[in-house]
Amino acid sequence: MRNTASHILHVAQPVEGGVARVVTDLAAAQLAAGLRVTVACPVGGTLTDALRSAGCTVVRWDATRSPGPGLPYEVRQLARLMRAVRPDLVHAHSAKAGLAVRLAVRGRRPTVFQPHAWSFEAAEGLVARSALGWERFGARWATRVVCVSEAERRTGERHGITATWRVVPNGVGTGRFRPDGDRAMSGAGPLVVCVGRLCRQKGQDVLLAAWPEVVRRMPGARLVLVGDGPDADRLRRDAPASVTFAGAARSTAAWYRAADVVVLPSRWEGMALAPLEAMACGRPVVVTDVDGARESLPPGRAPSCLVPSEDPAALARALTTLLRDEPLRVALGAEGRAHVLASHALRHVTDAVTDVYRELLGVATAPVVGPNEGRKCITT
The missing domain is CATH 3.40.50.2000 (Glycogen Phosphorylase B;)
Incomplete structure (x- = not known):
């Protein structure tokens, strides 16, 4: 038959x-x-x-x-x-x-x-x-x-x-998400990128609460929120001028490659794709210490990559630490890429x-x- x-x-x-x-x-x-x-x-x-x-x-x-x-x-x-x-x-x-x-x-x-x-x-x-x-x-x-x-x-x-x-x-597709070295979108000043649906789960409100302290410590720093969702209007009302809302993107790889640091301040996760995609692009990530998110990081993760949930002060410290330390960012990006190739x-x-x-x-x-x-x- x-x-x-x-x-x-x-x-x-x-x-x-x-x-x-x-x-x-x-x-x-x-x-x-x-x-x-x-x-x-x-x-x-x-x-x-x-x-x-x-x-x-x-x-x-x-x-x-x-x-x-x-x-x-x-x-x-x-x-x-x-x-x-x-x-x-x-x-x-x-x-x-x-x-x-x-x-x-x-x-x-x-x-x-x-x-x-x-x-x-x-x-x-x-x-x-x-x-x-x-x-x-x-x-x-x-x-x-x-x-x-x-x-x-x-x-x-x-x-x-x-x-x-x-x-x-x-x-994630490691051919689509890869470190091409294309920083054309980055412009002037350190760039932090957050990719995710604009909703309570993803915690962009916590990130916006942390952001003024990041800018105080790192003048010229910029934040881009990539995505759309039910909290978009409320988040825009609370956002300072250094924050850009890019909306939903058909392809997010260019945003990851443009970033100095990628952040996802979730309140809960199964296992988010954004940190995996960012690491596949060779970028360091900061995620919250919640189920699923912590499990996406390489074993022996750096303390600067993992912060408590709903803690704007800790999030600001972690972002500032990475933005100030380029060798650390490069090392974490390479480690993240190797981790995704091996396990994700x-x-x-x-x-x-x-x-x-x-x-x-x-x-x-x-x-x-x-x-x-x-x-x-x-x-x-």
Whole structure:
């Protein structure tokens, strides 16, 4: 009997930021490896265009970012999509897609859930308790829960979520993110760059609170916030003249290469892509000492690279220390690049996720014939 490639359905919401980049990278790599890949997601954001550029089949799934009164319709729509697409395995990305997929599938086919940071950490009070209660219950309908860091897995276990876990740290394309030495965007004065969605999770408000002290110690220093999000207007109101809001960028590599230091002052993370991308570009990073973020740094990380969360004074000291010490920045940049090449190259991620699929589908690898000859794929 002729072997046929397994069909993977990725379901994603949100459709921008780190989750969109992870889904795009996985889909592109799996297509190149000979798998059949379809992605269901809402319109908007950057995800649909990026997927279609990679040659991926995209189907529309109308879903809001957070649970609401439209959830029953979203689940029914997703169930209809699955009957039409007929995937062998479903991979749900982030809390909203994970909620809808597990309600639609209910364990009737192999299901991978990837939280990309737990939803209950982003909420408070009744909302947080409800989100945690769902994750405890819904774990029974995930054949595997894939976490992007050991810390994310431990957080799930600590909160009473019983699952079959797999940890697959995030990875980045080290060809796309590389130290080209192009500083054309840097201009005059030291430059600090923060890439991330403008929201409470990413902590740009803490960075803006720290920034006047950085400028006092380093006159002429400039800060660029790359990204968009719900806190954009509020953050702009509080920002001094030395801060630039660059908006969402289709490609962030040029901003990393222009920076003297890249910073991500998150309140919580699964494992953010921005520090990995910056290190791949040979730039030193400063991150907060929260789950996932600390795990992205090289072992034996320099104290100047890790600061307490929600501590503007400590953040200002760390940024100033690095801006004043060029040899340290160069050394940390080289160390970070080597760390990403060894532990966070994109191929490591795609291979590890493929191994998860292989386990769940109970299949072996076989050579792909035709244009992709010499690669491997999962076959049934």
